[in-house]
Amino acid sequence: MHDVLIIGSGLGGLECGALLAQRGLRPLVLESSHQPGGCMQSFRRGGLHYDTGLHYVGGLAPGQALHKAFEQLGLLDLPWQRMDKDFDHIIIGGRHFAFHQGYDGFVDGLAKDFPHHHKELKSFVEKLQNINASDMEVCAYDYLRQTFSDDLLLNVVSAAAMKTELRRESLPLFNFAHTCSSYIESSWRLKGDGNLLVSKLISIICKAGGEVKTDSKVVLLTEEDNRITKATCADGSSYEADYFISDIHPAKLCQLLEGCPSVRKSFRRRMASAENTCGMFTAQLCIRPNALHYFAHNVFVYDKPNVWTMTEENDPVKGVMISARIPEDGSDVLRQIDLLTPMPWHECKAWTETKVGHRGEEYKTFCQRKAEQCIALAEQYLPELHDMVEQYYTSTPLTYRDYLGTPEGGAFGMRKDCRMPMLTFHSVSTPVPNLLLTGQSIILPGIEGVTMTAFETCNKITQEKAI
Amino acid sequence: MTREEIIAEINAELAEEFEIDESVITPDAPIYQTLELDSLSLVDLIGIVQTRYGVLISKAELPSIKTFAQLYDYIEQHQK
Numbered sequence: 001m002h003d004v005l006i007i008g009s010g011l012g013g014l015e016c017g018a019l020l021a022q023r024g025l026r027p028l029v030l031e032s033s034h035q036p037g038g039c040m041q042s043f044r045r046g047g048l049h050y051d052t053g054l055h056y057v058g059g060l061a062p063g064q065a066l067h068k069a070f071e072q073l074g075l076l077d078l079p080w081q082r083m084d085k086d087f088d089h090i091i092i093g094g095r096h097f098a099f100h101q102g103y104d105g106f107v108d109g110l111a112k113d114f115p116h117h118h119k120e121l122k123s124f125v126e127k128l129q130n131i132n133a134s135d136m137e138v139c140a141y142d143y144l145r146q147t148f149s150d151d152l153l154l155n156v157v158s159a160a161a162m163k164t165e166l167r168r169e170s171l172p173l174f175n176f177a178h179t180c181s182s183y184i185e186s187s188w189r190l191k192g193d194g195n196l197l198v199s200k201l202i203s204i205i206c207k208a209g210g211e212v213k214t215d216s217k218v219v220l221l222t223e224e225d226n227r228i229t230k231a232t233c234a235d236g237s238s239y240e241a242d243y244f245i246s247d248i249h250p251a252k253l254c255q256l257l258e259g260c261p262s263v264r265k266s267f268r269r270r271m272a273s274a275e276n277t278c279g280m281f282t283a284q285l286c287i288r289p290n291a292l293h294y295f296a297h298n299v300f301v302y303d304k305p306n307v308w309t310m311t312e313e314n315d316p317v318k319g320v321m322i323s324a325r326i327p328e329d330g331s332d333v334l335r336q337i338d339l340l341t342p343m344p345w346h347e348c349k350a351w352t353e354t355k356v357g358h359r360g361e362e363y364k365t366f367c368q369r370k371a372e373q374c375i376a377l378a379e380q381y382l383p384e385l386h387d388m389v390e391q392y393y394t395s396t397p398l399t400y401r402d403y404l405g406t407p408e409g410g411a412f413g414m415r416k417d418c419r420m421p422m423l424t425f426h427s428v429s430t431p432v433p434n435l436l437l438t439g440q441s442i443i444l445p446g447i448e449g450v451t452m453t454a455f456e457t458c459n460k461i462t463q464e465k466a467i
Numbered sequence: 468m469t470r471e472e473i474i475a476e477i478n479a480e481l482a483e484e485f486e487i488d489e490s491v492i493t494p495d496a497p498i499y500q501t502l503e504l505d506s507l508s509l510v511d512l513i514g515i516v517q518t519r520y521g522v523l524i525s526k527a528e529l530p531s532i533k534t535f536a537q538l539y540d541y542i543e544q545h546q547k
Contacts, residue, residue: 266484266511273518420523423514431507 002028002210004461005231005241007218007256010038010404011447012439013247014201014212015454018073021208023462028210028239030231032217036202038247038404042193045393048336049193050284052395052403055323055338056083056189056298057447059182066182069451074204079191081326084297087187090159091301091380097156099184103129106184114153123147124157128181131174136421140176141168141308155305162300162321162342163446165277165412168308172418175444182448189296191326223260227434231256243461247439250274250414250426251407262432274424275417276410277445278311279397281343283371285336291388292334295324299381311342317373322381337382339374345408348398356402367394413441428457436460468520470543477519477542478535484515494536501535520546 004020006013009031017027035041039053059065060080070076085105086098100109103125111118124147148154157180158166164179165171190196202212216237221244222230232238246253250271257263299322302310310318318341325336351359371394372386379385397409406413417424426442438457440450468476482489485502492501504512509529516538517523522545524532532538 264484264486264508264511266508266515269484270511270514273514420517422510422526423517427507429507 002026002239002241004028004243004245005030005239006245006247007231007253008032008038008247008439009036009198009212009214010247010439010450011040011197012450012454012457013038013245014040014198014205015073015451016245016247016438016458017210017212018201018204019454019458020461021205021210022072023458024208025461026209027205028241029205029212030216030218030233030239031212031214032405033403034214036212036214037194037198039400040194040198042195046286046391048286049195049328050336050393051194051325051338052400054190054194054197054447055321055340056087056183056187058187059185059448060188061186064182064185066448066451069455073201073451075197075200078196078200080188081191081296083187083189084295087183087297088160089297089299089381090156091299092152092155092159092307093302093304094380095152097159099160101184101186103184110153110156113156114150117148117150117153120148120153121157125184127173128177128184131177131181133174135174135177136172136416136425137418138173139169139418140171140173143173143176152305155302155307158307159300159302159319160298161307162319162340165342165415166308166311167415170415170417170419172416172421174418175416178444178448179446189326192328218256221256221260221435223257223262223432226262226432228260228432242434244435245457245461246430246435246437248405249407249439250437250441252405253437257432260432264431267431270423274441275415276345276406276408277412277415278342278344279348279400279409280411281317281341281367281370281374281397282395283339283374284393284395285339285375285385285389286391287335287337287388288390289335290333292337292382294327294332294334296326298323299378301377301380303377311344314342314344315347315370317341317370317377320374320377322378337378337385339371339378341370341374342411343370343397345397345410348396348409351398354398356399359398367396370394412445413439428453428460433464468546470539473520473542473546474539477516477539480515480519481512484511492535494539495534497533498535498538499533516542522546 003025004027006029017029020027042049042051088099090097107121144154161179217234218231220232228244254268254271302319321340323338400409436457478492
C-alpha cells in the first residue's frame with residue numbers, strides 16, 4: 001500500500017510525487033500512456049529531440065518567483081541557460097520592440113519607443129509586482145485599457161502573453177500578470193529536452209521508494225466510508241493508498257468517480273461543463289545545418305495590433321511565437337525552431353472523430369497551409385526562413401487531445417473567467433477528503449502556475465497528516 | 468419566466484443535482500442544511516443558478532440567501 005496515489009504524470013503529478021517523497025511519503029504515480037511527462041515530454045525525429053510544451057521559464061534567479069520552489073524540487077541544477085537581456089522581441093505591423101529582463105529595464109526599454117508613456121509603464125510593472133487574489137475578479141483587458149492610453153503600447157505589453165489565452169471579456173488580471181511577471185524578472189531556457197525535467201522528478205520519487213508506472217490507465221476509483229480506497233486500472237490491476245491526487249483534467253476525473261456516493265451530480269456536472277481554453281498549433285522546424293545562428297530570445301510577430309482578437313479567428317494566422325532551441329552539441333548552429341500560434345477548437349471540427357495518423361489528406365493539407373502561414377509571418381524576423389527549413393512537424397489541439405487526454409486540446413486547461421471567479425478558479429479539495437486536485441486547470445496554467453498548485457496540493461496532505 | 472415556473476424548475480433540478488428527495492424542498496426550508504452544502508458544494512449551487520438562469524449570485528449577496536424562498540426571490544429579481 002502506498003501513502004499517496006497520483007493519477008497522471010504531467011508536471012503537476014510528478015512535482016507532487018517528488019515533493020511528497022521529499023517529505024517522507026511513498027508515492028505511486030500512474031500514467032495512462034507509454035511515456036511519462038504530459039506536456040513536458042519530448043519526441044525524437046531524425047536524431048533531434050523536439051519538445052511539446054516546454055519553451056522557456058521565468059523567475060529562476062535567487063529571490064524570484066520560481067527559485068525557491070525549483071530549489072526545493074531539486075530542479076535548479078538542471079542546465080538552465082539565461083536568455084538574452086532582451087528576452088522577448090515583439091514585431092507588430094513591421095515595428096520592432098523589445099522586453100528587457102528586470103522591471104526597471106522593461107520600463108526604460110519600452111519608454112524609448114513610447115517616451116510619453118513612462119508613467120503608465122511604471123504603473124503597469126508596479127501592478128505586476130503586487131498581484132493578489134482580488135485580481136481574479138479584475139478583467140485584464142479592461143485594466144490595460146485603463147492603464148495605457150496608446151493602443152499600440154497596450155498590444156506590445158500583451159504580445160508575449162501568447163502563453164495564456166488572451167480573451168478580452170474573461171481573462172482575469174491575476175492570470176495575465178502571472179503570465180508576464182516571472183519572465184520579466186528573468187527568463188531561462190533548458191539546454192536539452194523536457195525529459196531532463198521529467199527524469200529528474202522521477203528519480204526523486206524512486207529514490208524515496210516511490211514508483212512511476214506507465215501504461216497504467218486508471219478507469220475507476222472506489223470509495224468506502226467517505227474516502228477513496230482504491231484505484232483500478234484498465235488491465236484489472238488495482239492499487240490502494242491513503243491519499244489520491246488527480247493530475248488529469250477534472251472532467252476526466254469525474255468519469256472515474258461515477259460510483260462514489262460522496263461526489264454528487266452537482267460537482268460532476270460543474271467540472272464536466274466547465275469551458276476549456278483554446279489550443280495551440282505548432283510547427284516544429286528542422287533547419288538546414290549552418291543556415292542560422294542560435295538566438296537566445298523569443299520573437300512574437302503580429303501582422304497588426306490585434307493581439308487580443310486574433311485568438312477569436314486566427315485563420316489565416318495573424319500572430320506567431322518563434323522559439324529557438326539551444327543547440328545540444330554546444331555549437332551556435334541552430335537546428336530547431338518552434339513556431340506557435342493559438343488555434344481555437346472549432347478549427348478542428350472536421351476531424352474530431354479521427355485519431356493520430358488517420359486524419360486524412362485534408363487534415364495534412366490544412367496543417368501544411370497553417371505551417372506555411374506561420375513561416376511566412378516568421379519571415380518578418382527571419383528572412384527567407386522558408387528556404388532554410390529541411391523538414392517540419394506539426395501538431396494541433398487534436399494532437400494534444402489524443403496524446404494527453406486534454407478535452408478539446410486546451411493548451412491552458414480550464415478557462416478562468418474574471419466575471420465568475422468563484423466558479424472558474426478551483427479548490428484543490430474535492431467532496432472526498434482524501435482526494436485532491438492538481439495541474440493547470442485548477443488555479444493557474446504554465447510552469448509557474450502548475451508548480452505553485454502542486455505545493456498547495458501537497459501542503460494540504462502534509463498538514464492533514466500532521467493533525 | 469413566472470415565479471411558479473422558476474420554483475418548479477429549480478426544485479426539480481436541485482433535487483436531481485444534489486441527490487435529495489424533492490419533497491424536502493419547501494420555501495421556508497434552510498438551503499444549507501437541506502442541500503447539505505459546504506464551501507465546495509455551495510459553488511455547485513451558484514453554478515447551477517448561473518447556467519440555468521444566467522444569474523450570478525455575488526459573494527456579497529450570498530449570506531442573504533438562507534431559504535429556498537430567498538433563492539427564488541433572487542432568481543426572479545435578477546433573471547434576464
